[in-house]
Amino acid sequence: MYSCYSCGKTYSILELRWRCDCGGFLTLLEETTFSRETFANRGYSIWRYRESYQLPPHAPSISLGEGWTPIVTERIEGTEVRFKLDYLMPSGSFKDRGASVLVSLCKVLGIEELVEDSSGNAGASMAAYCAVAGIKCRIFAPAYTPEGKLIQTRLYGAEVVKVPGTRQDTNDAVLKAATTIYYGSHLWNPFFVQGHMSAAFELWEQLRGELPHSIMVPLGSGGYLEGIYRGFRTLQLSGLVRTIPRLIGVQAHNCRPLYEAYFLGLDVGAPVETKPTLAEGIAVSRPPRASAVLEAVRRSGGTILSVSEDSIRTAHALLLRHGFYTEPTSATALAGWLQMPVEERENSIIFLTGHGLKESEKIAQIHGLKV
Numbered sequence: 053m054y055s056c057y058s059c060g061k062t063y064s065i066l067e068l069r070w071r072c073d074c075g076g077f078l079t080l081l082e083e084t085t086f087s088r089e090t091f092a093n094r095g096y097s098i099w100r101y102r103e104s105y106q107l108p109p110h111a112p113s114i115s116l117g118e119g120w121t122p123i124v125t126e127r128i129e130g131t132e133v134r135f136k137l138d139y140l141m142p143s144g145s146f147k148d149r150g151a152s153v154l155v156s157l158c159k160v161l162g163i164e165e166l167v168e169d170s171s172g173n174a175g176a177s178m179a180a181y182c183a184v185a186g187i188k189c190r191i192f193a194p195a196y197t198p199e200g201k202l203i204q205t206r207l208y209g210a211e212v213v214k215v216p217g218t219r220q221d222t223n224d225a226v227l228k229a230a231t232t233i234y235y236g237s238h239l240w241n242p243f244f245v246q247g248h249m250s251a252a253f254e255l256w257e258q259l260r261g262e263l264p265h266s267i268m269v270p271l272g273s274g275g276y277l278e279g280i281y282r283g284f285r286t287l288q289l290s291g292l293v294r295t296i297p298r299l300i301g302v303q304a305h306n307c308r309p310l311y312e313a314y315f316l317g318l319d320v321g322a323p324v325e326t327k328p329t330l331a332e333g334i335a336v337s338r339p340p341r342a343s344a345v346l347e348a349v350r351r352s353g354g355t356i357l358s359v360s361e362d363s364i365r366t367a368h369a370l371l372l373r374h375g376f377y378t379e380p381t382s383a384t385a386l387a388g389w390l391q392m393p394v395e396e397r398e399n400s401i402i403f404l405t406g407h408g409l410k411e412s413e414k415i416a417q418i419h420g421l422k423v
């Protein structure tokens with residue numbers, strides 16, 4: 053059952069719907085089962101926990117083996133810190149968790165074609181899973197998007213629609229298309245968020261229930277943080293964990309609507325002026341699920357940090373020196389961790405969300421390497 057976060061109206065998940073009639077975003081009513089017995093003999097992917105996503109019965113698992121990414125421990129400035137290597141995913145980013153579940157929903161609903169707007173990792177991920185599912189995928193992107201960013205999406209077989217004008221014009225165009233074609237939106241669709249719950253379940257299993265004190269994630273729309281919170285909440289309701297780790301979202305100073313909202317005590321994203329940032333993957337100026345994200349941060353006892361371009365560059369260089377080849381967006385989480393007082397850094401896990409191989413030329417430029 054879907055429930056509107058604003059007005060509480062409920063809808064069947066068998067409806068082709070991505071938001072409430074009132075315009076509010078949807079969540080799934082929280083009564084998932086999570087018990088060891090169900091998955092003890094299953095393979096290691098996000099589908100190990102399939103009951104928790106609340107998909108309709110008989111939904112297939114459209115899967116490329118996503119999830120169960122490694123955890124690696126390093127020592128940085130004298131403190132041990134663990135990294136969850138979520139860039140090691142089939143399409144090169146954590147978004148495969150959400151795309152795998154959302155495309156599985158589309159498949160069971162008999163959807164043959166969908167639209168989505170993303171010039172980055174979400175578009176590539178949706179294109180990959182639509183290819184597996186045999187669903188036609190049309191990705192809307194602003195005309196100014198460099199072709200290089202769209203190669204992976206095109207090669208998976210998605211159709212790319214370039215829209216002249218601003219990001220807002222692309223948004224308007226996809227909403228228009230969405231009146232007749234299903235909107236498989238990573239920003240709006242609650243099943244995309246459901247897929248992200250898997251990260252919490254994995255941490256709990258991989259660490260044998262010894263959860264970290266803090267979890268650091270780059271924060272864009274906040275869908276990842278919201279999903280991780282929902283995962284831990286499910287574990288808590290199942291009596292498997294007592295407290296939820298502090299969820300700490302890190303935004304780029306140049307695009308920080310959730311950071312501003314958090315400190316102003318708002319429950320929607322704050323209107324902010326945005327500037328370009330190295331962390332392109334989290335440059336979301338109007339995150340539609342902001343109120344759920346802010347609630348997740350508050351309920352976990354976490355916080356939101358904002359980091360400068362310089363500190364992102366420095367953190368990215370540090371990641372490279374430790375052998376992690378991620379996109380600059382991922383470095384915000386480490387930059388946030390380095391910004392915390394030393395005594396707060398203990399027992400943290402930093403999520404590395406996107407692969408660097410997608411952006412080698414940009415990375416070379418950032419670090420002054422001539423190619």
Ligand SMILES: *Cc1c(COP(=O)(O)O)cnc(C)c1O
Pocket residue numbers: 145147172173174270271272273274275276277333334336379381382405406407
């Ligand atoms: C999308 C993305 C994020 C941010 O995820 P949200 O769910 O939008 O907060 C972080 N890192 C990378 C690499 C991404 O692609």
Ligand SMILES: [Zn+2]
Pocket residue numbers: 056057058059060061072073074075076
């Ligand atoms: Zn509503």
